[in-house]
Amino acid sequence: MALLQIAEPGQSSAPHEHRIAIGIDLGTTHSLVATVLSGKAKVLNDEQGRVLLPSIVHYAEQNTQYGYEAAPFITTDPKNTIVSVKRFMGRSQADIKFQHPYTLVGEANEMPAFETVQGRKTPVEISAEILKKLKDRAEASLKNEINGAVITVPAYFDEAQRQATRDAAQLAGLNVLRLLNEPTAAAVAYGLDQETNLSTDRNYVIYDLGGGTFDVSILRFSQGVFEVLATGGHTALGGDDLDRLILKWAKKQLDLEHLDDEEYAHFITAARRAKEALSDKESVELKILDHSLTLDRPTFEEIIKVALDKTISVCKRVMRDAKLELDDIQNVVLVGGSTRSYAVQKAVREVFNQEPLCTINPDEVVAIGAAITADQLIGNSKNGSLLLDVTPLSLGLETMGGLVERLIARNTAIPVARRQEFTTYQDGQTAMLIHVVQGERDLVDHCRSLGRFVLRGIPPMTAGQARIEVTFQVDADGLLTVSAQETTSGVKAHIDIKPSYGLSSEDTERLLLEGYKYAEEDKNLRHLQETKVEAQRELEALNQALKVDAKLLSEQQLNDLNAATAQLEQELQGTDIKAIESAVEQLKIHSDAFAALRMNQHIDAALKGTKLDDWSNSN
Numbered sequence: 001m002a003l004l005q006i007a008e009p010g011q012s013s014a015p016h017e018h019r020i021a022i023g024i025d026l027g028t029t030h031s032l033v034a035t036v037l038s039g040k041a042k043v044l045n046d047e048q049g050r051v052l053l054p055s056i057v058h059y060a061e062q063n064t065q066y067g068y069e070a071a072p073f074i075t076t077d078p079k080n081t082i083v084s085v086k087r088f089m090g091r092s093q094a095d096i097k098f099q100h101p102y103t104l105v106g107e108a109n110e111m112p113a114f115e116t117v118q119g120r121k122t123p124v125e126i127s128a129e130i131l132k133k134l135k136d137r138a139e140a141s142l143k144n145e146i147n148g149a150v151i152t153v154p155a156y157f158d159e160a161q162r163q164a165t166r167d168a169a170q171l172a173g174l175n176v177l178r179l180l181n182e183p184t185a186a187a188v189a190y191g192l193d194q195e196t197n198l199s200t201d202r203n204y205v206i207y208d209l210g211g212g213t214f215d216v217s218i219l220r221f222s223q224g225v226f227e228v229l230a231t232g233g234h235t236a237l238g239g240d241d242l243d244r245l246i247l248k249w250a251k252k253q254l255d256l257e258h259l260d261d262e263e264y265a266h267f268i269t270a271a272r273r274a275k276e277a278l279s280d281k282e283s284v285e286l287k288i289l290d291h292s293l294t295l296d297r298p299t300f301e302e303i304i305k306v307a308l309d310k311t312i313s314v315c316k317r318v319m320r321d322a323k324l325e326l327d328d329i330q331n332v333v334l335v336g337g338s339t340r341s342y343a344v345q346k347a348v349r350e351v352f353n354q355e356p357l358c359t360i361n362p363d364e365v366v367a368i369g370a371a372i373t374a375d376q377l378i379g380n381s382k383n384g385s386l387l388l389d390v391t392p393l394s395l396g397l398e399t400m401g402g403l404v405e406r407l408i409a410r411n412t413a414i415p416v417a418r419r420q421e422f423t424t425y426q427d428g429q430t431a432m433l434i435h436v437v438q439g440e441r442d443l444v445d446h447c448r449s450l451g452r453f454v455l456r457g458i459p460p461m462t463a464g465q466a467r468i469e470v471t472f473q474v475d476a477d478g479l480l481t482v483s484a485q486e487t488t489s490g491v492k493a494h495i496d497i498k499p500s501y502g503l504s505s506e507d508t509e510r511l512l513l514e515g516y517k518y519a520e521e522d523k524n525l526r527h528l529q530e531t532k533v534e535a536q537r538e539l540e541a542l543n544q545a546l547k548v549d550a551k552l553l554s555e556q557q558l559n560d561l562n563a564a565t566a567q568l569e570q571e572l573q574g575t576d577i578k579a580i581e582s583a584v585e586q587l588k589i590h591s592d593a594f595a596a597l598r599m600n601q602h603i604d605a606a607l608k609g610t611k612l613d614d615w616s617n618s619n
Contacts, residue, residue, distance in 0.1 A: 151370070
C-alpha cells in the first residue's frame with residue numbers, strides 16, 4: 001500500500017527541501033525577527049516569550065550584555081551602553097549633531113567609532129552584535145540553520161547606510177537575500193496586494209515613524225506589481241526626537257541649563273515613559289530624580305508639533321512627487337512604534353481625511369513583511385508580488401564645466417541599469433576621470449560626491465572621437481556600481497560606491513528642496529556653463545589650427561582673429577551669456593574665413609598633379 005506524504009500549506013512536499021529564511025527589522029529602538037511557518041508569518045520570541053529585542057548593547061570589562069539585560073546600564077553606565085546605534089550607521093562624525101553621552105573617535109568625514117571599556121566599537125560591529133542575537137534566537141526557536149535573511153532599512157537610507165547595514169549582516173554570519181525598504185515590507189505584511197478589487201490600480205501611503213527614522217512612501221499596486229511611486233523622509237527623525245523635545249521642555253520648566261550624562265539618561269527615560277503613557281491618559285507625572293512635572297495632552301501636542309509638522313511636510317511633498325491627490329489614496333498604513341502615540345495618529349488622520357490602518361502591531365509589521373519576502377526569495381513560496389523600490393535621489397556624473405549629467409533620475413524603480421556614451425575633450429587624451437554624484441541640482445558643487453575613479457588606457461585620438469560607455473547599475477538593495485569602457489580598445493574600469501558616511505537628514509532634505517527652489521537658477525547656470533564649454537572648445541580647435549596653418553592668413557587677418565580671440569577670452573571670465581555669445585559670433589566671422597582658406601588649401605593639395613581626363617575617365 002502506498003504511503004501519502006502530507007505537508008502543511010506553504011511547506012515543500014519534500015520537507016528536506018524547505019529552506020529556512022527569516023525577516024529582520026533592525027530598528028533604532030527595538031529589533032525583532034520573524035519567519036514563515038506553515039504558510040503564515042510569525043514573529044519569534046526569546047526564552048522569556050518576548051518578541052522585541054531592545055537595540056541596546058552594554059560593554060563591560062568582562063562581558064557584553066544585550067537587549068533587556070543591557071537596558072538598566074543606560075542610566076548607570078551611559079558611556080558604555082550604546083542605544084539607537086542605527087542613527088550612527090553610515091554617517092560621518094560631522095553629521096552627528098544630536099546630543100549623546102558617547103566618546104566618538106575618528107576623522108570628521110568618516111563613520112566614527114565608540115570608545116568603550118572594551119576598546120573601539122564601530123556602529124557596524126554593534127549592529128552586527130544585535131543581528132547575531134536575532135539570528136541565534138531564530139536558530140534556537142526553529143531548531144535549524146538559517147539559509148537566508150531579508151533585512152529592512154528605511155527607504156531613505158542612502159548607499160553608505162545600506163552598505164553599512166549589509167556589512168553588519170555579513171559580520172553576523174547572515175546570508176543577505178535582500179535589503180528591503182521598511183514601507184514596502186509593511187505593505188506586504190498587510191497583504192495589500194491581496195485586495196479583492198484588483199481591476200484598478202490602488203495607491204497606498206505608508207507612514208513609518210520609528211525610534212530614529214521617518215519614512216513616507218506611496219506604493220501603487222497594479223497587475224501584480226508593487227511599485228514605489230515616490231518616497232521621502234528623514235534619516236534622523238523619530239521617537240527619540242519626540243523624547244528630546246519633551247526633555248527640552250522639562251529643562252526649560254525646571255530652569256536647568258546643563259545635564260551631566262547620568263542626569264540626561266534619567267531625563268530621557270522619563271520623557272519616553274511619559275510619551276507612551278499619554279496614549280492612554282489625559283495627563284501624566286514626570287518624576288525625574290528630585291523633580292516632578294505634570295504633562296497633559298495639549299501641552300504634549302504643542303511640544304512635538306515641530307517634529308510632526310516636518311513629517312506632514314514630507315507627506316505633502318511625496319504626494320506632489322507621485323502626482324496624486326488625497327482622493328487617489330485607498331489606504332494609509334501606520335508603521336513604527338512611535339505611531340502608537342495618539343498625537344501621531346491624530347495628525348495623520350487629519351492630513352489624509354481617513355482612518356489609518358493599524359490593526360497589525362506597528363512594532364511587528366515590518367518584520368512580518370520581511371519574513372514573507374524572505375520566504376518568497378528563498379524559493380519556498382511561488383506566490384507573491386513583484387516588489388519595485390525606487391532610488392531616493394538622482395544619480396549622475398560630472399561633465400566639462402562642472403555640470404551634472406543625470407543617468408538615473410530620482411524615484412526610478414530599482415533594480416535598474418542605465419548606459420550613456422561620452423567622449424574626450426582634448427586631442428590625445430588617454431585617461432578620463434569619472435566623478436559620480438548624487439542630487440537634484442545641475443552643478444556638481446551643489447550635489448553630493450559619491451566617488452571617483454579613472455579610466456586609463458584610452459587610445460590617443462582627436463578630441464570627440466573616443467567612445468566612452470558609462471554604465472550605472474543599482475541593485476535591488478539600492479547599492480550602486482559604476483563602470484566605464486572605451487569601446488574601440490575595450491579598456492574598462494569600475495567602482496562600487498561605498499562612501500565612508502551617509503547623508504545627514506539635513507543634507508537629504510536640502511538636496512531635494514534646493515532642487516525645486518533653484519530650478520530656474522540652475523537652468524541659467526547650466527546654459528552659462530554649456531556656452532562657456534562650447535566656446536572654450538572652439539578656442540582650443542582654433543589654436544590647434546593656427547599652429548599648423550597660420551601662414552595662410554595675412555597680417556591684418558591674423559590681427560583681427562587674435563583680437564576676436566582675446567575679446568572672447570575676456571568675456572569668458574564673466575557671467576554675461578549674451579556678451580559671450582556675441583563674442584563667439586564675432587570670432588566666427590574671422591574663424592570661418594580662416595576655415596575656408598584651410599579647406600581650399602586641402603582641396604588644392606588633393607587635386608595637385610591630376611588632369612581633367614583623370615576625373616572624366618574614372619566613371
